Amino acid sequence: MKYEVVIPAAGQGKRMGAGRNKLFIEVDNKPIIVHTLLVFEQDPLCQGILLAINPDDRSELTGLLKAYQIKKVTALVDGGRERQQSVHNALKQAQASIVMVHDGARPFIQQPTILELAQQAHKMGGAVAAVPVKDTIKKIRDGFVEETIERASLWLIQTPQAFRLSIIMKAYEEAQKAGFEGTDDASLVEHIGEKVQVVEADYDNIKLTTKEDLIFAEAILAKRRKYGQ
Numbered sequence: 001m002k003y004e005v006v007i008p009a010a011g012q013g014k015r016m017g018a019g020r021n022k023l024f025i026e027v028d029n030k031p032i033i034v035h036t037l038l039v040f041e042q043d044p045l046c047q048g049i050l051l052a053i054n055p056d057d058r059s060e061l062t063g064l065l066k067a068y069q070i071k072k073v074t075a076l077v078d079g080g081r082e083r084q085q086s087v088h089n090a091l092k093q094a095q096a097s098i099v100m101v102h103d104g105a106r107p108f109i110q111q112p113t114i115l116e117l118a119q120q121a122h123k124m125g126g127a128v129a130a131v132p133v134k135d136t137i138k139k140i141r142d143g144f145v146e147e148t149i150e151r152a153s154l155w156l157i158q159t160p161q162a163f164r165l166s167i168i169m170k171a172y173e174e175a176q177k178a179g180f181e182g183t184d185d186a187s188l189v190e191h192i193g194e195k196v197q198v199v200e201a202d203y204d205n206i207k208l209t210t211k212e213d214l215i216f217a218e219a220i221l222a223k224r225r226k227y228g229q
């Protein structure tokens with residue numbers, strides 16, 4: 001199942017505290033964004049990469065695409081103030097019948113999950129990568145436990161999130177009209193009443209958000225070197 005991927009990469013990485021877009025930080029001698037892009041560059045099912053960027057990063061990113069021979073980027077669009085706007089700007093360039101959205105800050109996604117997501121999106125309309133919650137989750141109010149939430153129904157939602165193009169475009173247009181803001185793409189699709197299938201992914205598929213995530217990133221790469229993928 002062929003697909004295009006939208007990669008939002010226009011954030012500022014404030015929680016990482018590096019004073020610049022965290023996606024340029026090197027992990028294992030390669031910028032985070034290069035790790036992410038190479039996964040899709042090397043996936044034969046990926047027809048094109050639509051990259052949302054901060055205009056200030058354009059020349060550095062163009063240099064990286066050249067240096068790492070990344071040829072599938074078909075659009076470099078300006079991102080917006082929030083992730084949702086960045087994704088929407090890039091989605092407007094999409095043409096394939098299946099489109100996925102994947103955070104530039106999740107460099108450890110692997111091809112089997114991508115394939116499963118593309119297939120489920122084709123069949124069901126929408127699919128998200130996720131892993132079951134391992135900890136006990138409680139709802140807290142004013143410093144006291146209000147409720148322990150049944151863990152069996154709780155999943156941590158990741159990207160990629162894959163959709164039929166018609167559904168994700170409608171979801172983004174309706175969200176814009178209604179002023180609806182979600183923290184992921186699927187929540188916009190849920191908002192228009194469409195179903196979203198969950199695909200069990202990998203705990204390695206972390207989003208590099210804060211400084212300690214860089215240590216986890218090195219550990220994941222060391223594990224892969226030692227034991228394979």
Ligand SMILES: Nc1ccn([C@@H]2O[C@H](COP(=O)(O)OP(=O)(O)OP(=O)(O)O)[C@@H](O)[C@H]2O)c(=O)n1
Pocket residue numbers: 007008009010011012013014015016022023052079080081082083084086087103104105106207208209
């Ligand atoms: N206006 C924005 C904000 C975020 N992103 C992208 O969305 C992904 C997930 O966002 P997050 O991890 O929150 O990144 P930042 O927004 O950069 O981080 P922070 O919130 O700490 O500033 C990242 O690949 C980021 O580059 C984007 O394209 N446009």
Ligand SMILES: C[C@](O)(CO)[C@H](O)COP(=O)(O)O
Pocket residue numbers: 083103157158159183184185207209
């Ligand atoms: C889309 C996402 O990766 C789902 O986990 C996440 O919500 C993106 O950014 P956030 O700023 O950390 O919520």
